[in-house]
Amino acid sequence: MNVKLSAVVTIAASVMVGVAGCGGDSQPSTGTSTGSAITTSHPVPTATRTTAAGTPSASVEEPAPGGTSKPESSSAETTPESTSKSESPAAxxxxxxxxxxxxxxxxxxxxxxxxxxxDTPPGGAWVIQGASEDPIAAGCSGVLSWMTVEWPGIHPGTHILFFTGGKYLGTASAKPYAYTTVLGKTRDTVSVQYRWPKPEDALCCPQGGPSTVTFTLNGTTVQANGQFPPN
Structure with a gap:
């Protein structure tokens, strides 16, 4: 009886050892992977990365089947410029x-x-003394230009000539005056200062005036506003 019981125990122990031997190649998981990363052939869906601050970064383009990327498409159509550059007006x-x-x-x-x-002056000839300097770049239409001429001498007389649009308009006064100065101008006006000697004055030191006369262009005529020297 004891011999049979011992044999059964021995057979049971052998079966237990055999079962353990079949699973000897497996090791219990330790929680750490030592193999290669898993790869997939499936395309990664398009996504938008988000930075740590929560703002979206560049979008990741979805690869097409076969490993090549899909060409980027755009809904905007290429059209000619909606407005053409305006041509500069003719100079x-x-x-x-x-x-x-x-x-x-x-x-x-x-x-x-x-x-x-x-008219021929007492000195025999008129001498150009100066003129306005209106630039062509600013346009010459409606511009009143002037030029001064004098006869030679210690106390010369002065004529002021006016021009516009390539035409001579005439002189500021019927006769020339001494002690005449162009003060300034705008596009269509010229301001002239006149002085004159009183009967008791020496020619060097006129006390009459000064008087400013403003000449204004009106079409192709010039209008004067102010006091001229007495005759």
């Missing part, structure tokens, strides 16, 4: 008598011909 032609970048040039034929129309 205003420079008037006759212009030159050196000015609407009126004292070296022009217009200046010479205008002086030739004046």
């Amino acid at each position: 205003e032609p420079a008037p006759e008598g212009s030159g050196h970048g000015l609407c009126f040039d004292v070296n022009s034929a217009l200046a010479a011909s205008s002086v030739a129309r004046l």
Whole structure:
């Protein structure tokens, strides 16, 4: 009886050892992976990364099947410019008598011909003393230009000639005056100061005036406003 019981125990022990031997290659999990990362052939869906601050970063493009990326498409159509650049207006032609970048040039034929129309002065000839300097770049339409001429001498008389649009308009006064000064101008006006000697004054020191006369362009005529010297 004891022999049979011992044999059964021995057989049971052998079975237990055999079962344990079949599972000897498996090890219990330790919670740490030692193998390669798992890869997949499935495309990764398009997503938007979010930074730590919660703001979206660049979008990740979804790869197309076969490992190539899909071409980026755009809903915006390429169209010609909606508005074309406006063409610059044609430059205003420079008037006759212009030159050196000015609407009126004292070296022009217009200046010479205008002086030739004046009565011969006591000194024998008129001498150009100065002129306005209106730039062509600012446009010459509606500009009143001036030029001063004098006869030689200690106390010369002065004529002021006016021009616009390449035309000579005439002199500021019927006769020349001494002690005449152009004070300034705007686009269509010229301001002139006159002085004159009183009967008791020496010619060097006139006490009459000063008086300022403003000449204003009105079309192709000039209107004067102010007091001229007495005759």
